[in-house]
Amino acid sequence: MKIRSFEVYILDLPTIRPHQLAMHTIVEQSIVVGCVTDEEGREGWSEVATIGGASYGESTPEAIKANIDTYITPLILGQDPIHFDKIMNDVSKMVRGNYFAKTVVENAIIDLAAKSKGIPAFELFGGQIHQSLPIAWTLASGNTDKDIEEAQQLLEQKRHNIFKLKIGKGDPYKNVEHVRQIKHALGDQARVTVDINQAWDEDTSNYCIAALQDAGVSMVEQPLQAWDFEGMSRLTAKFNVPIMADEAATSIQDVFRIAKYRAGNSIALKPCKHGGMTQTKKVAGIAEAAGLGLYGGTMIESSLGTAACAQLYATLPEMKFGTEIFGPLLFKDNVTVNEIRFENFEVIVPDGPGFGMEIDKEKVKHYTRNL
Ligand code: MUC
Ligand code: MG
Structure with missing residues (x-):
């Protein structure tokens, strides 16, 4: 063949x-x-x-x-x-x-x-440890009331109880208030995390992460520029809330440096960033050895790419922060005949031949x- x-x-x-x-x-x-x-x-x-x-x-x-x-x-x-x-x-x-x-x-x-x-495909990576995985949703409509309404509906439908807020655009201080209001409205029913996508400098991060921590946010993703390992290291040492590296955590060598300098204490996995599934397994191994928490990340793939991520994440022993492979739910349409199932706050890992998608x-x- x-x-x-x-x-x-x-x-x-x-x-x-x-x-x-x-x-x-x-x-x-x-x-x-x-x-x-x-x-x-x-x-x-x-x-x-x-x-x-x-x-x-x-x-x-x-x-x-x-x-x-x-x-x-x-x-x-x-x-x-x-x-x-x-x-x-x-x-x-x-x-x-x-x-x-x-x-x-x-x-x-x-x-x-x-x-x-x-x-x-997961059989080629040592076999399936998880049949389903916790699944976060990103609230990113740009409007606080709309986001609260969307989150409440999703909680009621038992689709998501982890919500990530994208807060890199606009006034950081107003965005922190947006997060505070959403966390307050959802209370203990949901975990709220934030992703800044490299948009803050270190002074802004120092002020805003303190406020986010007080508001009950449970993880802060990539506040600083991807190259700023030293700044990420200082933030990680300073705050109790976990600091996650996403854009900074690409090659296995970068991830090793993050582990060595503690430039974040958790890592968002994404096979596309690391160069494929084999490389992603290596990244997960480095993280496991260094005690970095893992998150099953997404670049917002549709059903086909999401199935591949789900199958690989299902072979990893522990996903401390769950996953965010919600992509198929954000699209009006998909490119596969079958769909990925989302039930009871989890994504069900497809288990047909290959990635399980036609x-x-x-x-x-x-x-x-x-x-
Ligand atoms: C990112 O930076 O994590 C993941 C979820 C989402 O809403 O955006 C992506 C990219
Ligand atoms: Mg991110």
């Missing part, structure tokens, strides 16, 4: 409401979908999501597609998908960085390898951007 082709598509999927982050408000999410085929005509599918073109991170959808087509695909043709780790090791010798692109490639190959053996090719065609 050998890899015959690799195709990459850029899709734009509309969201059910605007989703406001520090650097961009998502109304259409751009995802990159990969399809690998072998000589027998079997297929493996993968997805990564990107936020706001080049404003969130360096990997834009256009660059991901160009770099796979030009530099990675020629390296993987003719290889046996079951050797996905060896294949990606070879690719890494010829292609630096490009973690999102590598994730599209590795995940599609893993989906194909697992499907061809008739097993879920691709809807008509939908892929419908949402593919004309280049």
